[in-house]
Amino acid sequence: MSSTTKTFDIRDAAVTVHRAARYFPAGTVFLVVVNPGGLNRDAIVLRTKDPEYFFVGYHNGSLDIVAEEFGIAEVRTVSSYEAVENPLFGPLWLSPVAAALTTPRDQQPAQFQSVGTHSGGIPHTWAARRRRQLHKELVGEIDQIDSYGNATTNIRYAMMEQAGIHLRQSVQVRLSRSDKQIRPWSSKLMEWLRGTKWW
Secondary structure, X not given: XXXXXXXXXXXXXXXXXXXXXXXXXXXOEEEOOOXXXXXXXXXXXXXXXXXXXXXXXXXXXXXXXXXXXXXXXXEEEEOOOOOOOOHHHHHHXXXXXXXXXXXXXXXXXXXXXXXXXXXXXXXXXXXXXXXXXXXXXXXXXXXXXXXXXXXXEOOOHHHHXXXXXXXXXXXXXXXXXXXXXXXXXXXXXXXXXXXXXXX
């Protein structure tokens, strides 16, 4: 899907997977491997509700946004693998799990059940973290800034509609980090944005 995700950057991976996944048909299996903590996190398979996708990866936050956006049907902890000590082998031992799910659609539910034990869910909340509505003001975070300077936030369109904000309507944007506030259109704005760690 992408080889440009920042090394060991869980949030960047979560945003990339979410932005790309919605263009794939139901039943698609995604293998998501970004694991800065080595093998100290459980491997899981997330089955989403709508559309029904299968995400194979680590229980480290990389699947949080797709879980929130597509809904959680079920999460299973992977147990059908041989443990390895070297974290570099993560893609290798998770690949058979993902491959086993690439069966005909009518066989996927049974194959999903055989992956491992039922898990409690996805405890992280990267997607909704510090995202809220205050009257007609929306507060959120910048998820990604691409090489052209376009910023993607964690504020979803449904929130904008609830706040009475519609397409082609002018809005005022205020950027800040902690107690610092940056004036829009400042000559230092892009330099500051690109050099800022937002989480």
